[in-house]
Amino acid sequence: MFENLALNSLTVRYGRHVLLNNLCGSFSRGQINLVVGRAGSGKSTLLRVLAGFHKEYDGSIEADGVTFVPSGNISLAFQNPEALFFNGTVEDEVGYALKMRRMGRDEIEPIARSWLQKWGLDPEKCWHSHPLELSGGEKRRLALAACTIFMPPVVLFDEPLAGLDAKGQRALAELLAGMSSEHIVIVVTHEPEILLEQRGTLLYLHSEGCRWFKPAEFLRNSLIDRNFFPLPEWYHSAVGQFAQSSDLPPIKADEVFRYVKKRERMHADKL
DSSP, X not given: XXXXXXXXXXXXXXXXXXXXXXXEEEEETTSEEEEEESTTSSHHHHHHHHHTSOOOXXXXXXXXXXXXXXXXXXXXXXXXXXXXXXXXXXXHHHHHHHHHTTOOHHHHHHHHHHHHHHTTOOHHHHTTSOGGGSOHHHHHHHHHHHHHTTOOSEEEEESTTTTOOHHHHHHHHHHHHHHXXXXXXXXXXXXXXXXXXXXXXXXXXXXXXXXXEOHHHHHHHHHHOTTTSOOOHHHHHHHGGGTTOSOOOOSOHHHHHHHHHHHHXXXXXXX
């Protein structure tokens, strides 16, 4: 189990082209680590480097101060991972990674059933089903369960919320938050507001390099400058007037409602 994964002057190249330039900073366990940026900023490239698929870079990656070698200690869930199903049953799909680690079937089954339940799937109902028979949200949960069942210390997700409805996104966000207590969870997303928690960290990639933010700081920059990063219009309308505040609420309707009411009471008390 790692506590942090550090990028030390990481510059990623493809031939003569610099894809990412001089990234410094670290991702930590105990929080959701987000990576955001406009299309082409290098978000997915960074995941491929961390996973060991792209090796053309300078600088270093360290886990708890030691050079990080991505071998059996990391998992990468690509965007729409359910498109990669290749087993005929849910049982075989979720247990495949354990089978490749030479675990016996009797040993795999209780672990796989428990892991499916962790991801919100009932093994009694789907164990012998073909993965493609599941609903859209269930397919995504199965795919992510299959990617993470061997419980690597570092787990990478590329746009895991894409294609899910609001309910599915909220449920997945809760699962990722739960995983972060025992894993370094790094998520590339175009929708950071769904995963942006007070304990999180956000890496913003742009043409000049990168910048690290705490959630409130990222929200403040986005409220002050709409070109910085697009936030939901309703959030701008509700809390835009408090943009300079140090305690901005997350982009959740109930918390925004309580925050605005609290600010209104504070203002009334001053009159």
